[in-house]
Amino acid sequence: MHAVFLDLQTFSIAGTEATDNNATSALEAIKGQVTKLSCYRTTAPEQVLERCQEADIVISNKVVLDKAILSRLPRLKLICIAATGSNNIDIAAARTLGIAVTNVSGYAGASVAQYVFAQILEYFNQTSHHNRNTELGLWQQNPTFCLHGNAITELAGKTLGIIGYGNLGRSVAKIATAFDIRVLVAERANAESIRPGRCDFNHLLRHSDIISLHCPLTPKTDKLLDEHSFKQMKTNALVINTARGGLIDNRALLTALKNKEIACAVLDVLDQEPPPADHPLLTSSLDNLKITGHIAWASEQAQQRLLDAIADNIRAFKAQKRLNRLD
Template sequence: MTSSSSPLRVVFLDRSTIPPNTRLKSLPFSNKFEVFESTKPEEVRERVCDADIVITNKVKLSADVIAHAKRLKLVAIAATGADNVDMNACDAMGISVCNVRNYAVHTVPEHTFALIFALRRSLTAYRSAVQAGRWKASGQFCFFDYPIKDLTGSTLGIVGDGALGKATAEIGGALGLKVLFSSFKGRNDMGMLYTPFDRVLEESDIITLHCPLNDQTRDLIGDAEFARMKRRPILINTARGGLVNEAALVRALKDGSISGAGFDVATEEPLPEANPLNEILDHPAFILTPHVAWASEEAIQALADQLMENIGAYVAGQPRNVLNAPRTTGW
């Protein structure tokens, strides 16, 4: 409960990143809720300067913006990743940051395997070929222009052992894949449950990323790592743009170091014209989806519910899902 009778100002900077049919629960305290469908970088500072609580999905909160938000007590992220918020600046200002967790435990692994199935069986390549008249031109009941491989018996390397990585492993095991959980890059002392990162690169037929983007994971996979992929795997990234060096990915796909790639993320979104991924958008073994792995209707509603519940809990003095040192009370 707030200690003041005046309503708290809650600002949602990018409501359009959540579909309009997704319901936002009412907040259980007196508030002035201001919603912006989107916020440009030059508009952020003005919109948060007198806010008590800021909700953001992808809008960046820089150190400069945070320094001028004198009333700000809580940043509620409408996502799991927090790389768009300057955590050090929040710590310095005594601002708590909370996120949404485990809402995508079904939708992201399912999207991951949709990409895996599509690439291992060349579904999009065959669909495009049929549309172009190749089937009719073949003169027979089928044609074999693109590779088709079973999943059963293959090795699935998973980088990231959180809820999403574990859910992906469960599906993989049910499909008859051998599952390897990667240790942190450069670490060989994490125990028997983990396989050294370099061995995962060398032994996997499929590699899928489910780790956060931070200083340790940025460019986790580049030219040197692609060179170690002896089995020419397919590479899946439904986690964060920046985990894979995109120019190196283009080179690896073109020179055959990997058999295919399925990405749902890019370093900059939407994809700018200068991004090297544009060079392979029409490659038969490359699939790029527009950051929608998280976006099943069920998952988005669960995200929205948890988002508003996080804010209510914080103001009630029972903070949860806090990423930095939480305040012990709300107001």
Template structure:
């Protein structure tokens, strides 16, 4: 009897709603619908996993220290802040992630949030539900200013693949696109600006950055106060980029015009999260679904197996550690 060379454990299979083909090499496969952080060690150790797949289950140094068989972590997402990368490097564990799979779905969701807020869809829906249009004296109902995207300034913090796709849609709407990015930007139709200028002059600020020590709470009370009072803040990137209590305070105070978020620092959020208590027509929160179109999730699932097969073949790809 041939013993499979690799033992694969997928810790949170339900995080991907897609077909997942079997890897094209001998292996044992174990999957769990979901795994709590305190269950990860036992599940990986008991299976003597050589390959761990995780979307949002954290793997820190204390856990990795007790997994001598582990050789690869395949992250079924782009963000890798759940992994102790330094510990992986020290232990020779390869870490791969998923890249450029959401270049259509996330930008589309970004503009769904922008359009809903700029066109006042939530506010006017509430008015209709309250019977205001039905009692109006003319054919249309005013009360909430509607603003076009054409001619407005879209400020992008970060200009990777997703930022570039958002910029392309913005230009198609006739928007002026400005970018704050650490490396030089040379694309036609895009102007690179300082962080100060982006905050102070953009009609819409959209975040497309990873979460790390440099970007955590990048936008707090001081940054919100510097934005235009009519400006929108959009975050479809990572929870933790924005001080969420400061955002709730700014929205209540009218410091900024509105916000559309798809991510929070803690997911699922606790019942007392400051943004969940908001019932404002200028705030829209979606449950981390910007990435999750049917098409994008299948691309992700295929790339996940591609990454594992490439590593087993000795030609690792999408390596972050």
């Protein structure tokens, strides 16, 4: 079976040199399940049909495969999404055309949780600030043995609110308990009843010192954190989003940060990716807004787990077993 990987550059460990059949060791598990693996760093919309024409299997992280494209690929048998989210694939069309679709989940819990706490610790310990003070020679010039700069705040006794309690949210909660942090888990917004172990969504907004987003982007969660949400939060609240950029109303966030309605926001995702140079959050120049480029998931180990899981999905498909099937 001939497999085509359309956007290999979304994986750093696979290497940008891994094009055509010159794939690196990170892809060995996938190569072992196919007769040929053709890899492309990126694929533009106008290149999809040509590159997939002879493929039995297409591997795509974010390249869109809609009904118009799928209907023109009669040889295609399996689509492997190199991620958990499936919004780039027309699954209904695939099902009608008899094309199997798989995704991968549960590979990034440790990586995302580590990122979340790296940002939490940076914020409350002010590590970069204190390192910089010594680099500037301020400690060397200080009359006492310790150089006090920005305040250091203990995490013990803080409240962490988690919105979205799947593998990622649970992984963050697990680490939080080691710091003696109280964990609140939100029930869905506007839910009529609250499940055991969860709390009202608005209660979480009002009582959390840290809010971490881990829920999917759906019509119901689009702009989940809006002007009303931010006004309910503590003025010292830290908001971290490693899920999807569309969960936050950009304009409302900027207003909340400028007016000090919340203390800080750390975003690893935006509503447009890659974002345009004039994206309002990137041009804000706010010192209480930190943005990274969608890398919370991307530890070397998590990337390898994902690639190996794609191989498992192909192996199961060949054996006529349903593993991680979405169709």
